[in-house]
Amino acid sequence: MLLDAEQTGSAAGLHPNWKADDHLIAVLARNAHEHPDEVALRERDQGIWQEYTWADYLDVVLAFAAGLEAEGVSPGDIMMVIGDNRPNLYFAMLGAIVLRAIPSPAYPDTPPGEIADQLAREDIELAMGEDQEQVDKLLLAREKHPALRLIVYDDPRGLTTSPPPGTAAFEDIAAAGRERLEKEPTLRDALLARPNVHDVAILLHSSGTTATPKGVPLKHGHLLAGVRNAAAAGYFRQGEVHMAYLPTAWVGDFAFSVVAGLELRFIVNIPESQETALHDLREIAPTLYFSSPRAWSSMLTRVQVGIAESTPFKRWLYQVFMPFAVELERARLKGQKPGVMARLRRGLGEFLIYRPIRDQLGLSRVERPYTAGEAIGEDVFLFFRALGLDLRQFYGQTETCALAVAQSREDISLTSVGRPFPGIEVKIDDKGEILIRADNVFDGYFRDEAATAEALRDGWLHTGDAGQFEEDGALVVLGRVSEIVHTADGRRYIPTYIENRLKFSQFIKDACVIGAARPFISAIVCIDFEAVGQWAQENGISYTSYADLSQKPRVYDLIQGVAQDVNGKMPEGLHVARFVNLHKEFDPDDGEVTRTRKLRRELIDERYADIITAIYDGRDEVDYEAHITYETGQTGVIARRLAIRTTEGGG
Structure with a gap:
């Protein structure tokens, strides 16, 4: 199955200035040829840094590609990739790209149900998982999507004694590929000649705050244009020391750790685990962060x-x-x-x-x-x-390969995000929406012509973000156009604008602002457990749990002070008049936020309807029953009494 490469016209016609042989694998091959012994990637494994040169990098990628092809992988096939940052996951993605197949990363904490949904939406028959945990989730997802015929894994621990049917180790696939390369002298050059600048290099996904995440196919040309534009602006430099710790499903990781890493010969460092990342960061001492x-x-x-x-x-x-x-x-x-x-x-x-x-x-550094x-x-x-x-x-957005506008050393501001990179055009339309035109803007969503027609019009990407230019030409991003709402008396506001300012406080991890068609604005607040816990310790406040700490009167005083400070910077009528400290954090596993921690407002409005009703009824507290699901699958109910506070001058 091939992606619809011609959703908005022929591939070559969309980007006539792209050169067919200018693609990620060609860049990797150039690095391996010109700088074979230079370190390209390092991984900390059991406390020891393992190094891969550019020659090693290319050899592993081609070996895996040759092994995958022997397993029946063809151009246009989509390969799910799930796990934390690991060299073999990056090698696997590039190995698939060699074959003109398409890696489709998922966040490592994605549950089996969501994995199965993605497998079905994208007709996926092949997956690459980091370890036994991810393989177990893929096996559960396979029960709903039996077309998943092959699961490749990196870490063999727990899987070598009796591998589940339909699974294979990365090293075994690569070993079979190496054997093919030795027996077929022309195969190496043939593999290097396969990709094309117009091929889709990776299939990423929108956040899915209001619906199923949309697939965002990014081609080699898009990604390279984005990195080269950023480098021309001084955003990247050749030979950066970089730490790859961001989720592989996020566009920023692929743009930084893979594309910029290849194009500008970064030394990409991978921490031992997410838990050791901060410790490893000190040892890595990156130049780019x-x-x-x-x-x-x-x-x-x-x-x-x-x-x-x-x-x-x-x-x-x-x-x-x-x-x-x-x-x-x-x-x-x-x-x-x-x-x-x-x-x-x-x-x-x-x-x-x-x-x-x-x-x-x-x-x-x-x-x-x-x-x-x-x-x-x-x-x-x-x-x-x-x-x-x-x-x-x-x-930037996933649709722009993450890279579009940035502050330079000369135009630092607390309010703006800077100016466009060279090669990128930005304008604001009559509705106040930010529009972008550039070679790094994608060509359309995966199997979604309606969404593509809405986003791409007359050569411009309609970002969905509201913005404005300052007098000096710097761009200010105000929030999502779709989230512009009005209070009952017609006052216009963007919830995310107020929420972000509440979250500027170290004591607030999340906030959901409510007020559409309401007489005043209110907020559901999730405290930051670490910061508020430290504050409580310093102020002699004892507590037993997140829920207990969130309801302490002095914690309410603390959060009220934050809200009132934000109110002082907002126009009259757009103040947070009342708020409640929630007994828990918003959780992606509960569906309240996406994996990138963007609010799913409709679900929050529905789940916490009783709390919202109490806020607007003028009550000082509300009894709320929280439905929970334990790891065993059993469910239960925990009753909580939550206080509701009115801010001073919050009307």
């Missing part, structure tokens, strides 16, 4: 917790130098230059505080730190810039 606003905020919380638990002298040093640096950075963003004494104090702080903290975090995905809190943004990191924001 991307993280979401949520992750940057968690890192700040970790610093604050560490300082709170350190010696009195270190706490004193932190209080002397860190607030000073933050205010200095705030002044710099306003165009003010520091005086001589300020520069001297900044230099002393670099030696005593800033550099040691950067080193402790593993960011001592980072020259290009970035954040994207949602708005970042002012306190978080200023903290890391004050720490001496040139933290910058960027904007």
